[in-house]
Amino acid sequence: MENLQIENISSYVNIFIGLLAIVDPIGAMPIFLSVTQPNTIEEKKAIARLTALSFFVILLVGMVLGESILAVFGISIAAFRVAGGFVLFTMGISMLNSDHSEVRTTSDDEEIVVKNPSSVAVVPLAIPLLAGPGSLSAVIVYAHQTGKVLYNDIALGISITFIALLILITFSLAPEIDKRIGKTGMNIIAKIMGLITMSMAVEFIAGGMRDLFPGLQGLQM
Secondary structure (H helix, E strand, C coil): CCCCCHHHHHHHHHHHHHHHHHHCHHHHHHHHHHHCCCCCHHHHHHHHHHHHHHHHHHHHHHHHHHHHHHHHCCCCHHHHHHHHHHHHHHHHHHHHHCCHHHCCCCHHHHHHHHHCCCHHHHHHHHHHHHCCHHHHHHHHHHHHHHCCCHHHHHHHHHHHHHHHHHHHHHHHCHHHHHHHHHHHHHHHHHHHHHHHHHHHHHHHHHHHHHHHCHHHCCCCC
16 A cells, blocks of 8 residues: 555554543443442453443444434534534543542442343443543544545554454453552543543644634644
């Protein structure tokens, strides 16, 4: 692929890192541990597999059909970038202010898990925790940003696949990871990811505003 230049590869790496920061599997791990606390090890691994698969399917559908769905509602990509940027910004603030040591499971959640362990893999773990408004917004914007070129779609699909695999590994090894890095380690990771997410949000909003208001095109990123 002779058009695949170094700057393209750098762009794909940035997309992967940005999407990973938004999804933040390590930051989501305490919630996974909390809602699966009553389950056996085998059930936890099954939930981790189904969560990763659900995340992969949801984001892949968003990548392929997201722009078409927006077109049905008459929403431009520029407007969606601005709205998505605000969503990401609020997510980033929430990540900065989060304290994973305060995560708890309600008795209602526990009852749902015991009765149907697989149900929590889709809701709330896959939706909205991992494949929520922030990650879906990012995927749709990235799909438009890279253009309708086959290897661009493949690169974005690979990023989604890798993150799904990271979710599977992280959730499958959640008890061991929790023991090693502890609550403080997870809080530090969440705050770093929150800063990256807020930076991406500013980029999204700035790019969308320039598209909505062409007079801003002369401004530098």
